[in-house]
Amino acid sequence: MMKIAVLIKQVPDTDDVKLDPETGTMIREGSGTIINPLDLNAIEAAVQIKRHRKDDCEITVLTMGPPNAQFALREALALGGDEAVLLTDRKFAGADSWATAKVLAEALKKSGKYDLVLAGEKATDGETGQVGPEVAAMLSMPCATYVSAIEHNENNVVVTRTVEDGTEKQRIQFPCLITVLSALNNPSMPTLRGKMNSRRANIVTMTSQDLDIKSEELGLKGSPTRVVKVTTPQKTRKTKRYSGSQIEEGIRELVEEIKTSVLNQ
Amino acid sequence: MNPSVMVYTEIRNGSIHPVSYELTGKARELADKLNSEVVVVTLFNKLEEKVEDLFSFGADRVIVSQDECFRLFNQEIHTNVMSALILQEQPQIVLAPATTGGRTVLPAVAGTIHTGLTADCTGLDIEEESDLLLQTRPAIGGNIMATIKTPHHRPQMATVRPKTFKIPEKRSASGVVEPFYLNDDMKQTTIEILDYQPLEAGAENIQDKDIIVSGGKGLKRKEGFDLLKQLADILQGGIGASRPTIEAKWMEYPHQVGLSGKVVSPKLYFAIGISGAVQHIAGMETSEIIVSVNKDPDASIFQVSDYAFCGDLYDIVPKMIEQLKEKLAKPVSDKEGESHV
Numbered sequence: 001m002m003k004i005a006v007l008i009k010q011v012p013d014t015d016d017v018k019l020d021p022e023t024g025t026m027i028r029e030g031s032g033t034i035i036n037p038l039d040l041n042a043i044e045a046a047v048q049i050k051r052h053r054k055d056d057c058e059i060t061v062l063t064m065g066p067p068n069a070q071f072a073l074r075e076a077l078a079l080g081g082d083e084a085v086l087l088t089d090r091k092f093a094g095a096d097s098w099a100t101a102k103v104l105a106e107a108l109k110k111s112g113k114y115d116l117v118l119a120g121e122k123a124t125d126g127e128t129g130q131v132g133p134e135v136a137a138m139l140s141m142p143c144a145t146y147v148s149a150i151e152h153n154e155n156n157v158v159v160t161r162t163v164e165d166g167t168e169k170q171r172i173q174f175p176c177l178i179t180v181l182s183a184l185n186n187p188s189m190p191t192l193r194g195k196m197n198s199r200r201a202n203i204v205t206m207t208s209q210d211l212d213i214k215s216e217e218l219g220l221k222g223s224p225t226r227v228v229k230v231t232t233p234q235k236t237r238k239t240k241r242y243s244g245s246q247i248e249e250g251i252r253e254l255v256e257e258i259k260t261s262v263l264n265q
Numbered sequence: 266m267n268p269s270v271m272v273y274t275e276i277r278n279g280s281i282h283p284v285s286y287e288l289t290g291k292a293r294e295l296a297d298k299l300n301s302e303v304v305v306v307t308l309f310n311k312l313e314e315k316v317e318d319l320f321s322f323g324a325d326r327v328i329v330s331q332d333e334c335f336r337l338f339n340q341e342i343h344t345n346v347m348s349a350l351i352l353q354e355q356p357q358i359v360l361a362p363a364t365t366g367g368r369t370v371l372p373a374v375a376g377t378i379h380t381g382l383t384a385d386c387t388g389l390d391i392e393e394e395s396d397l398l399l400q401t402r403p404a405i406g407g408n409i410m411a412t413i414k415t416p417h418h419r420p421q422m423a424t425v426r427p428k429t430f431k432i433p434e435k436r437s438a439s440g441v442v443e444p445f446y447l448n449d450d451m452k453q454t455t456i457e458i459l460d461y462q463p464l465e466a467g468a469e470n471i472q473d474k475d476i477i478v479s480g481g482k483g484l485k486r487k488e489g490f491d492l493l494k495q496l497a498d499i500l501q502g503g504i505g506a507s508r509p510t511i512e513a514k515w516m517e518y519p520h521q522v523g524l525s526g527k528v529v530s531p532k533l534y535f536a537i538g539i540s541g542a543v544q545h546i547a548g549m550e551t552s553e554i555i556v557s558v559n560k561d562p563d564a565s566i567f568q569v570s571d572y573a574f575c576g577d578l579y580d581i582v583p584k585m586i587e588q589l590k591e592k593l594a595k596p597v598s599d600k601e602g603e604s605h606v
């Protein structure tokens with residue numbers, strides 16, 4: 001039986017987020033949470049492989065987060081996951097990408113021997129894109145990032161990586177980890193049966209006590225990086241507005257600026 | 266001499282990507298403050314440029330590993346080699362480009378050797394009292410800048426977006442080129458590289474462009490992009506697009522700008538018929554000059570624009586094209602090092 005793990009993250013729903021015109025910061029109040037959009041592509045990829053293997057495949061979804069991240073797991077189960085693992089502990093709080101990856105990597109070791117681990121290329125909130133490759137390194141697995149197509153075989157996958165100047169095709173033996181782009185597939189909607197099953201499904205909860213991690217490697221304390229300052233950049237653009245009859249004049253000014261400061265003519 | 270500042274260069278298709286010079290220049294500044302040296306790592310099979318060029322941009326030592334296995338990118342081998350070099354050299358700082366390559370290899374290195382890594386930095390400096398690297402990066406779609414330190418782990422590692430720092434003036438300098446030979450363990454890989462397809466001729470990476478003309482749903486139809494191409498062609502610019510236009514198949518995915526597309530930072534960015542959703546702004550906000558055209562006076566794109574044209578794009582863009590044709594002295598020539606197709 002093939003075993004696939006999908007790493008999912010619960011993130012704020014940026015569709016609800018508005019910009020505060022005064023400060024330029026995001027107004028998050030009242031916005032809900034969703035599964036990180038690229039993680040939906042990862043789930044869909046797992047479901048497609050399972051279908052292709054005529055169900056000879058088991059999909060485990062894992063997330064590290066607060067207790068309410070279980071809702072993200074239930075949604076993932078409704079989309080086709082078989083098992084769910086919630087990694088939750090106050091000691092995990094404040095983890096940077098290394099400390100997050102450490103928890104996920106140890107949980108993967110504990111919960112099963114996976115052939116394939118799938119993750120999103122990056123999360124819309126942390127935006128580091130580092131968790132996937134770090135998890136892979138900690139498990140000594142090869143990792144393919146920026147994957148836009150997966151062709152799956154008995155013992156390996158052939159992936160297409162979309163990079164700046166073209167596309168690469170790589171064959172990677174199991175076990176391996178793949179981080180996916182939205183171009184990979186179109187995530188499907190949960191089925192009614194999936195939804196019903198997910199409500200009843202048992203979610204395995206693990207805390208730091210279930211994992212082999214030294215306490216000084218957990219959460220904020222275990223994070224090599226520290227945020228020491230947060231600033232809201234002052235908006236320096238002085239917007240010049242043109243409408244109606246001013247437009248011609250605006251274009252003249254713009255063309256002048258392009259000539260002198262962009263093209264140096 | 267204090268532990269070094271190391272740079273992982275981007276070498277694609279046998280050519281040194283300009284971001285490697287940008288990072289070498291920045292590493293020079295940091296190393297001068299730390300009284301340490303700049304070590305630049307180059308992994309390649311063949312190379313168009315001379316590695317000695319890196320000395321003129323600030324390198325003290327250039328480590329060269331020339332091997333057939335670097336002909337096509339294999340992240341596993343790059344990770345092995347970088348991890349080994351870091352163990353050997355014990356640098357205090359490692360900088361890498363925030364490209365698909367750097368953003369794949371560096372996190373794997375961070376996971377392997379247990380240290381911190383800050384993604385997509387837009388500012389780097391040394392804190393005077395502690396000599397620690399201050400790494401500044403945009404967060405939450407660029408609305409907040411976070412400054413990050415790596416207090417106890419070494420090396421302190423950061424990826425940096427191309428075009429964040431200027432390529433320094435070339436100076437006459439020389440240094441030591443040191444070969445680094447791979448052993449069999451480093452070449453051990455379960456990844457088999459089957460194929461590499463470059464972008465079709467004419468299709469370029471918009472992240473390398475100085476000028477980008479982007480279109481959104483306001484174009485109303487696919488053919489709207491023809492008009493934008495006329496504008497882009499006069500300026501030798503690239504074409505960008507908002508997500509809905511990609512979904513409508515008016516433009517292909519490599520042109521998408523934003524959170525789930527590319528982050529670009531050109532000298533001049535046109536947002537035409539784009540409303541300015543946070544997810545789009547996250548991908549273009551650091552452009553030097555932003556020009557927007559929108560018929561909605563309340564469009565949020567105006568808030569981040571230098572030039573905000575309120576009106577119908579099908580009126581305004583042809584006028585821009587006409588003016589540019591008339592006023593530009595000579596056709597724009599591609600500047601050196603900008604593209605390497």
Ligand SMILES: Cc1cc2nc3c(=O)[nH]c(=O)nc-3n(C[C@H](O)[C@H](O)[C@H](O)COP(=O)(O)OP(=O)(O)OC[C@H]3O[C@@H](n4cnc5c(N)ncnc54)[C@H](O)[C@@H]3O)c2cc1C
Nearest residue numbers: 481482483507508523524525526538539540542559560578
């Ligand atoms: C997780 C997630 C990720 C996303 N990632 C991205 C991303 O990477 N990139 C991205 O762009 N979007 C992204 N989006 C989508 C984003 O939220 C917006 O939906 C999108 O940017 C809107 O595109 P638009 O401005 O082209 O279209 P619209 O919002 O429909 O705006 C069209 C604009 O054109 C103007 N207009 C119409 N006709 C004319 C005319 N004749 N002349 C002048 N102006 C005219 C209108 O006033 C309007 O402001 C993402 C969304 C989510 C949830």
Ligand SMILES: Nc1ncnc2c1ncn2[C@@H]1O[C@H](COP(=O)(O)O)[C@@H](O)[C@H]1O
Nearest residue numbers: 007064119120122123126128129130131
């Ligand atoms: N807390 C988490 N729990 C589970 N998976 C995560 C978590 N954080 C990140 N990931 C995975 O790593 C990917 C990249 O996230 P990031 O490195 O934060 O941009 C996400 O798309 C998820 O697949």
